[in-house]
Amino acid sequence: MHIKKIETMRIAVPLHTPFKTALRTVTEAEAIVVKMTCNEGITGWGEAPPTHVITGESLDSIETAIKKIIAPNLIGHSLLGRERVFEILHTVLVGNTSAKAAVDMALYDCLSQFAGMPLFQFLGGYRNRLETDYTVSVNEVEEMADDAARYIQNGFTALKVKVGKDDIETDIQRIKAVRQAAGEAAVIRLDANQGWKPKEAIYAIRKMEDLDLNIELVEQPVKAHDLQGLKQVKDHVDTPIMADESVFSMYDARKVLESESADFINIKLMKSGGIYHAMKICTLAESFGVECMVGSMIETKLGITAASHFAASQKNVTRYDFDAPLMLADDIVEGGIHYQGKRIHLPEESSGLGISEIKKQYIQNKGSVSNA
Structure with missing residues (x-):
């Protein structure tokens, strides 16, 4: 061939x-x-x-x-x-x-x-269904609370909340409002997208812990290159820390894992260069006892179908951030994964990605x- x-x-x-x-x-x-x-x-x-x-x-x-x-x-x-x-x-x-x-x-x-x-079976076939979180964009406090409430009403049980754009106190108010709007049962993950300095991150996370806001994890609180700062945050808070932009390659992953700078790693195909190296990062993380999330950029169902097949194939991938196609005004792909609210079903009746046309x-x- x-x-x-x-x-x-x-x-x-x-x-x-x-x-x-x-x-x-x-x-x-x-x-x-x-x-x-x-x-x-x-x-x-x-x-x-x-x-x-x-x-x-x-x-x-x-x-x-x-x-x-x-x-x-x-x-x-x-x-x-x-x-x-x-x-x-x-x-x-x-x-x-x-x-x-x-x-x-x-x-x-x-x-x-x-x-x-099907690709997920070709890669390992661990599962055939996933559940995605839904992202709450960083906005004014009231708007973020309204968005969170709407997503929970629509059946999503895990929210990925964007912070890190303004001052720390505003971010804390955002999370308080989101937690109140989403309810105690909702899983809330924070993503600062490198927006905090290490001491700011420690202060903010500790404050949220004191307020009993029950944050599942905080993703990339500091600059991507600052592994020392990432480890400083991890070592001084109880809330688990996830590395995202700090990990593009398996060599980046090894540095994070060997230095114990993060509790989780977020793998994205656009960072790793695709599935081939994503598999290696996932296996390496598993050898250190570190679970992985698979996330995405703003992609159509085509790219998310590939990411979903990879994520479904691996036991060590335990969290999924695949809401991007749900943000689009239209689905441009014929075939691929099927959404049912927060649930993602992988096609088993067709081989490969199951995509026929754009x-x-x-x-x-x-x-x-x-x-x-």
């Missing part, structure tokens, strides 16, 4: 409400979609959104990396020698993790179709590299 063609497409779909974090505000989901064609009549799909403030990539850089560098080096290779193919993907250029992730998804889609298995009205332009 050889790679014949790799096509790229630009897509864009509006969000029904803006997505706000300490790092950015998003009103439209843009992405580069990859369509890979093999000579067995198999087609694989992948997606890469631009996330400038996290991965450093833009639509132009993702598209150029795939069309000018990755695709020409992969065309003609057999997927039956997949270790060689993934070696090429990850060594042909430095960084560009989102571009690599989109191609990685398409490769795994093709491989699992060739094997005649709705044409959202495709802005196309390009391709082939051996024809």
